[in-house]
Amino acid sequence: MAASRPTRRRVSVFTQWAVIASSQFRNYLRTYRFLGLVAFVGVVAGLWLFFLVEAGTGIVRLSFLNSVSEFLTDYTQSTPLWIILAAAFFGGDALSVDFNTGAGYYTLVLPVERSTLLAGRYASATAVSLIVVLEYTVFGVLGASFAFGRNAIPWGSLGTSLALAVLFTLAVVSVAFSFSALFKAPATGVLVTILVLFVALTTLQNVVQITGYEPWWSLNYAGGAISSALDWAFTPKQVIPVGGGKYLTAWSASPAEGAAIMAAYLVVFLALSIVLYQRKESRG
């Protein structure tokens, strides 16, 4: 039995990362939440496309979407919502699962630094979230092709928008990972991510805009850059008369500003996740 010991070689951090990321990615692909979300996005976007085709291209003009830019800008305004949902689903419990189930007793006793584990899981959570984003985007491009013709698609702007969507996904997954590292119950991380990004930030951002200030600190605000990138008539600041001689200022993040806010969230919350995860204990 003990006759020949296997020869063990030093494992590079990259190999460890790749092993963790690929196994976690495969695991995500088999979960009901992934299949459910992909199906849900497929049904919602698919129905939208179906009705668009059924109603014909005239319906697009009736919606005052006179150019492919307006059409895609309108469509991609929902992209941040899908990203938040996907990132919360896949990132909200990515770390807490180690401290709430037996998963941590299997994984955390292996000769791998926790920062490497986190990096692997971060990559896989981002990758599965991007599958959802891509799925949604493909339906949008199909709709735009139908309404305005394939040649009308602004591939350059679409590429910028997609790049911003990737950055936004990275930032939201970072936020979700922080909550996942903070809370022990997996469901809490998912729920708090959704509540903070969907409800708290959106509410605060709207209140701040009403008072005339730009909500440059909000990740949701930055998410608006995903659609701004496709808007040919983009203006960062619009003053809208609301009657009685009063005006409301509406702010929109430009692609550059949005990217900067997203990058800041990514760095700050990823660093926070690493610190919290390094110090998290298995007390169960």
Place this chain on the structure above:
Amino acid sequence: MEQLTKSYRNGAPALDHVSFRYEGAGAIGYLGPNGAGKSTTLKLLVGLLLPTAGAARLNGVDPRENRQRALWDVGAVIENPEAYPSETVFDALNRVGILRGLDTREIDQEIDRCNEELGLPQLGMRCGWLSKGQRQRVALAAARMGDPRVLLLDEPTDGMDPTSRVQVRRLLQTLRKDHLILMSSHLMADVMEVCDRLIFIDSGRILLQDSTDAVAGRTESRLVEVEFATPVGPSAFEALKPWIQDYARVSDRRYRLGFDGRAETRSRILEESLRLGPVRSFTSAFPALEDAYLEVIGANPAG
């Protein structure tokens, strides 16, 4: 481990200045009642918990400083490890094999060896479908992948059927010749057969560290089992009342007798039993280690 202390938020120390150091090969049994600090010690050793004071080192390295080096030659089964539910047994072990620096051929060989040693479930089975005993065998196999020299095992036979338990015991008996095993268990038979040294812990403090033989020799058993060649009625034991505290009928020929543990009382019970009928056997009902455990832990007010 040097003066390792762990306190939780309520202030009560789960581990109170615990120190021990082992090297080379052998099996150390870590014994104590529930909540004594056994699992806490093992978790501190692998870095699943952070010490309040003191330090834990594996292979001379503190896992807080460098997990990869500290845990490189360590296999651990703590609490109830579970791989991803959707992952197959093969994938779960393959992942561990890669992270322990094995190539594809060696991983296959190691999985085959673990299968021989532990009787793994079907390799294509999803981990989420495994029974508790099967999960424990997969966890043990994961700890054995790459044949690490140090094994930290927290109730390693927990949830296993008797056949698997015997299989694991035999494996550990073999491994202790060239591995260092620290094993916590409530099962005295496991500890007795596997471990050469024992550590008794209660309320976070080490009460005793010694060899298994020395600990077992500390006490005389307080229970004897008498087997008669022919059936004997319970009423016959009335004659033994002055020397026994109680008795229990195991079968119509076998009885278990409780007494004060003194050697002279034991001799007297044997003499009196011979008067009741021909005696086929006269043995301690429980291993001496069980009595030693009760003596060491029982002597502690918190035990």
